[in-house]
Amino acid sequence: MADYLVLARKYRSATFEEVVGQGHVAKTLQAAIRSGRIAHAFLFAGTRGVGKTTVARILAKALNCLSVDAPTPTPCGKCDACQAIARGEDMDVIEIDGASNRGIEEIRELRSSAIYHPARSRYRIYYIDEVHMLTREAFNALLKTLEEPPPHVKFIFATTEPEKLPATVISRCQRFDFRSIPAGEIRRHLQAVCKAEKVAVEEAALARVARSAAGSMRDALSLLDQLLSSGGGKLTEQEVIDVLGQPSDERTAAVVAAIAQSDPAKALAELEALLAGGMSLEGALGALAEMFRNLMLVLTCGPDSDLIELPEGPRQQAAELAKKFTLPAAVGAIGICTSTARAIRGLSNPRGLVEAGVVRMAGADKFVDAASLVERLGKLSSGLPAAPLRRPQAGPSAPAGQAFSNEQKKKIAPAEDQLAPAQAASPAASQANEADPDAQAQTQHVNDAPGEEPLDWRPEQLPAQWSAVMQALVGRRQAALAGLLAQARPQATEAGLLRLSYGLNQELIRRRAEQAAAQVNEVLSRLFGRQVRCEFVSSQQEGKPSPGNGVGPVLSTAQREQLNKDPAVQAVLEFFDGSVANILPAPSGQQEPQGSEE
Numbered sequence: 001m002a003d004y005l006v007l008a009r010k011y012r013s014a015t016f017e018e019v020v021g022q023g024h025v026a027k028t029l030q031a032a033i034r035s036g037r038i039a040h041a042f043l044f045a046g047t048r049g050v051g052k053t054t055v056a057r058i059l060a061k062a063l064n065c066l067s068v069d070a071p072t073p074t075p076c077g078k079c080d081a082c083q084a085i086a087r088g089e090d091m092d093v094i095e096i097d098g099a100s101n102r103g104i105e106e107i108r109e110l111r112s113s114a115i116y117h118p119a120r121s122r123y124r125i126y127y128i129d130e131v132h133m134l135t136r137e138a139f140n141a142l143l144k145t146l147e148e149p150p151p152h153v154k155f156i157f158a159t160t161e162p163e164k165l166p167a168t169v170i171s172r173c174q175r176f177d178f179r180s181i182p183a184g185e186i187r188r189h190l191q192a193v194c195k196a197e198k199v200a201v202e203e204a205a206l207a208r209v210a211r212s213a214a215g216s217m218r219d220a221l222s223l224l225d226q227l228l229s230s231g232g233g234k235l236t237e238q239e240v241i242d243v244l245g246q247p248s249d250e251r252t253a254a255v256v257a258a259i260a261q262s263d264p265a266k267a268l269a270e271l272e273a274l275l276a277g278g279m280s281l282e283g284a285l286g287a288l289a290e291m292f293r294n295l296m297l298v299l300t301c302g303p304d305s306d307l308i309e310l311p312e313g314p315r316q317q318a319a320e321l322a323k324k325f326t327l328p329a330a331v332g333a334i335g336i337c338t339s340t341a342r343a344i345r346g347l348s349n350p351r352g353l354v355e356a357g358v359v360r361m362a363g364a365d366k367f368v369d370a371a372s373l374v375e376r377l378g379k380l381s382s383g384l385p386a387a388p389l390r391r392p393q394a395g396p397s398a399p400a401g402q403a404f405s406n407e408q409k410k411k412i413a414p415a416e417d418q419l420a421p422a423q424a425a426s427p428a429a430s431q432a433n434e435a436d437p438d439a440q441a442q443t444q445h446v447n448d449a450p451g452e453e454p455l456d457w458r459p460e461q462l463p464a465q466w467s468a469v470m471q472a473l474v475g476r477r478q479a480a481l482a483g484l485l486a487q488a489r490p491q492a493t494e495a496g497l498l499r500l501s502y503g504l505n506q507e508l509i510r511r512r513a514e515q516a517a518a519q520v521n522e523v524l525s526r527l528f529g530r531q532v533r534c535e536f537v538s539s540q541q542e543g544k545p546s547p548g549n550g551v552g553p554v555l556s557t558a559q560r561e562q563l564n565k566d567p568a569v570q571a572v573l574e575f576f577d578g579s580v581a582n583i584l585p586a587p588s589g590q591q592e593p594q595g596s597e598e
């Protein structure tokens with residue numbers, strides 16, 4: 001420990017001008033001394049290692065310097081008082097550690113000694129570090145002295161936790177807030193120290209030390225001490241990395257870079273490195289969310305925005321990374337991070353969920369703009385014209401987060417018709433349906449165009465005529481169903497069994513169609529004027545008996561998960577922070593938002 005403090009002591013600022021990172025405090029104090037309006041008590045608030053004790057000693061020197069006969073903004077640093085104060089050994093400047101002298105007895109002692117005049121200087125100065133540690137009784141005793149301080153007494157209180165101080169104490173102090181020292185200022189100071197010490201260092205090594213010190217000059221100097229004492233020759237960046245490890249923000253950036261490359265394997269490996277560095281899962285999610293927030297800010301406000309709280313280097317990195325993301329992608333990623341953080345609370349083994357979140361973010365299809373998402377959704381729906389992006393629609397009574405209650409499952413098929421053009425054109429009907437889902441289920445097929453001749457059921461010609469069948473569906477205001485059936489390969493039997501097989505990449509559509517089986521059966525039966533029963537198979541299932549029972553839509557948990565895995569669906573959900581209640585293709589010319597939204 002003694003070794004660690006060598007540089008910090010040796011290069012402690014000795015004058016207000018030398019103070020690093022707290023120029024505002026130094027200037028205000030100098031001005032006060034110059035004007036002769038010197039408070040009785042000062043409060044220095046700020047995190048550790050930012051210069052509170054250093055400034056307190058400079059202030060003590062300014063008040064007590066023996067080279068002039070009044071307080072001076074520029075103490076000499078050479079007189080006995082200045083030198084003793086600099087060492088922390090002056091008889092008139094009493095430094096007290098509030099953490100270890102926190103009781104009433106110590107403060108009583110202080111009060112009784114305060115009545116004595118200083119031995120050789122103008123003031124008796126009490127510097128109480130970590131003053132918030134004092135007990136309440138001690139504070140009360142201190143307050144009496146603060147209320148009527150002897151003219152020859154000055155107090156300097158320092159605290160890392162000003163909010164723990166009684167307001168009665170704070171109100172009697174002139175308060176100075178010490179800021180965390182920017183990494184750039186720390187780096188420059190380290191450079192000066194290294195130059196004075198005549199040690200060779202790589203610029204990048206100092207930058208790393210400065211950044212890892214997180215605003216604390218004392219920590220930075222301690223680290224530099226440690227690095228210089230362990231190595232020989234020039235201090236390199238690699239040595240710093242070896243000692244400090246790679247900082248978590250770089251690891252976080254590496255995860256995000258892998259996500260940008262749509263490389264889930266790499267993203268997981270980088271996540272592993274981030275966690276191996278000692279970061280918790282919650283911390284990792286928070287760091288990722290923060291990184292994506294910065295990217296979002298770069299994309300919305302530009303890389304120079306004040307909202308981005310990053311030093312120069314990381315800010316440039318963020319600007320570079322941001323080029324690889326669209327705004328919806330960055331926003332969506334923040335959503336994934338925060339929802340995953342919520343989801344893992346209280347889980348005994350949450351890592352899988354976090355990894356799943358990273359894999360989702362790295363899903364290649366996710367990082368497209370909204371326009372291509374819309375197009376993709378349009379294609380998913382059928383080959384119909386691309387639909388306008390709409391919020392996922394929850395059914396009328398769907399509680400948030402339970403989009404697939406049993407009730408909902410039953411109503412999924414009827415809900416399909418919410419998008420039927422005739423209904424959309426009639427707001428009253430639409431509202432009525434929203435208000436009463438049962439009415440909706442009962443009235444939906446009223447919209448079928450009347451008077452159409454049934455199509456002939458010709459099983460062997462059905463594949464060739466499938467698109468004509470779809471046209472007929474659209475003509476009967478069943479565009480939504482057509483959207484679900486258009487991409488299927490039909491195989492029919494004379495008995496009215498219609499097997500619809502979907503390609504592997506159409507699994508989502510297949511499921512939706514299967515969920516709407518009852519409605520599909522009914523509509524097709526009407527279309528062909530005979531009983532038609534459909535089976536919905538993936539191409540790998542062809543030939544096997546269908547597991548579906550044909551009575552109605554069933555959405556299992558596994559199916560729901562599968563649905564939720566589709567990157568395009570995910571992107572929309574994250575963008576709107578919603579959940580899937582239903583997936584509805586939207587025919588063109590019908591764009592009003594409908595249904596209650598989640």
Ligand SMILES: [Zn+2]
Nearest residue numbers: 065076079082
């Ligand atoms: Zn002096």
